[in-house]
Amino acid sequence: MTYRILLLVLISLLLLPTCLLAAEPQPAAPARTAISADALQRWQQMTPTQREQLREKFRRFKALPPEQQQLLRQRLQTFRSLPPEQRQLLKKRFARWQRLSPDQKQKLRKLNQRLRDLTPEQRQELRKELKDMRKLPDEERLERRRELRERFLDRPGMRRVR
Numbered sequence: 001m002t003y004r005i006l007l008l009v010l011i012s013l014l015l016l017p018t019c020l021l022a023a024e025p026q027p028a029a030p031a032r033t034a035i036s037a038d039a040l041q042r043w044q045q046m047t048p049t050q051r052e053q054l055r056e057k058f059r060r061f062k063a064l065p066p067e068q069q070q071l072l073r074q075r076l077q078t079f080r081s082l083p084p085e086q087r088q089l090l091k092k093r094f095a096r097w098q099r100l101s102p103d104q105k106q107k108l109r110k111l112n113q114r115l116r117d118l119t120p121e122q123r124q125e126l127r128k129e130l131k132d133m134r135k136l137p138d139e140e141r142l143e144r145r146r147e148l149r150e151r152f153l154d155r156p157g158m159r160r161v162r
Contacts (some may be wrong), residue, residue, distance in 0.1 A: 114153050126152050 046054070061069060079087060097105070118126065126148065133144045 111153070118152060122152060 043051070061072070064072070079090065082090070100108070115123065115126075129144075129148055133141055133148070136144060
């Protein structure tokens with residue numbers, strides 16, 4: 001009888017760690033994003049080079065700070081919520097931006113900064129002038145454009161952006 005009890009205790013001690021491990025909650029596997037059938041089909045249609053480029057973009061995204069990742073997700077959500085015509089227009093503008101040389105991009109950034117430096121009243125006046133300018137014939141439009149540039153953008157001490 002003692003032999004049986006001793007054997008039962010010994011078996012219990014041997015099995016106890018296994019039971020405890022099974023009872024411990026296991027760390028959850030990382031959550032996987034559900035992949036739509038459309039996304040899977042697009043992935044399968046990509047060339048190996050395109051897939052590697054996408055992987056690299058994903059790695060760069062994951063290397064960003066969480067705040068930047070969140071900002072990009074919000075912008076993507078905003079983009080997806082736009083009507084198809086607006087999304088298409090943004091895609092065209094982005095493609096045009098991508099084709100610009102680094103020098104052209106820098107000039108546009110400087111111009112954009114100058115426009116942001118205008119007062120709200122000046123920006124409103126410039127918008128109105130630009131809207132009115134669209135109605136003019138080509139030659140008059142060019143002359144008017146020069147006038148607007150001098151009036152709003154070529155301020156003293158600033159180099160002209162071409």
